[in-house]
Amino acid sequence: MSKSRKVKKPNQRKPLVELTEAEWEIMKVVWEKQPCSAGTVQEKLVKSRDRAYSTVKTTMDRMAEKGFLTIKRIRNLQLFQACISEIDARRGEFRKMLKRAFDGTLTPLMQFLIEHEGLSKEEASQLRKLVTRAKNSKD
Template sequence: MPPKISSAEWEVMSVLWEQSPLAATEVFAGLPGDHGWKPKTVNTFLARLADKGALKVVKRDGVNVFAPRVRREDCIASESDDFLQRVFRGAAGPLLLHFCQQEKLSEAEIAELQKLLRQKKGQP
């Protein structure tokens, strides 16, 4: 089971899931420009993630470099399950209906949803 990570920690992990290992300065440089954090804040997030077991830390030329210990897909699955239980009491149908009603979907997304629903019904 992956560790629970905050929204801000997701931002940091996203940089490392895209490319790693990275030093803290490289992680900071890889973040979106509108985050408003200082390098020290990013160092705090990296330390927390390492303490939670989400990151491994190794020394490279005397500098700590960070790499994910957990896969993005595993974290997404864990967060999705938690959200489904917490907000929709484990009922996937209402969740899907809510997002389909609230979000604008592309033709490709609609086609993919239709394909998945046909598969769920046992149709080709």
């Protein structure tokens, strides 16, 4: 038996998830509170940025059409649940950014962070730790 070396993952072909600004705000609440109603989400959001119930509900319905949420009906009530994970959403957001602005590869991004985003000594150290850990935990 060969080593348990991972077989190269066959590039996931699932299209990347792309959320709009409003969708991100809603998804964050849903991930936290699901299953939950539109009202619950609206009440939570109203504290940060004021939006009418129907605004939130409309957006959530559209998200369900897009396959980001599912609706479970209980009598008169609709309970929403996420169909995508936070990881998927983060991946989509990150890759879109990387592709648009950094040629799709990490190196230019890292270069940019260090040269222009003022990575502090502490951040750098933290990063280094993370990277080291990564080194020891895979391939």
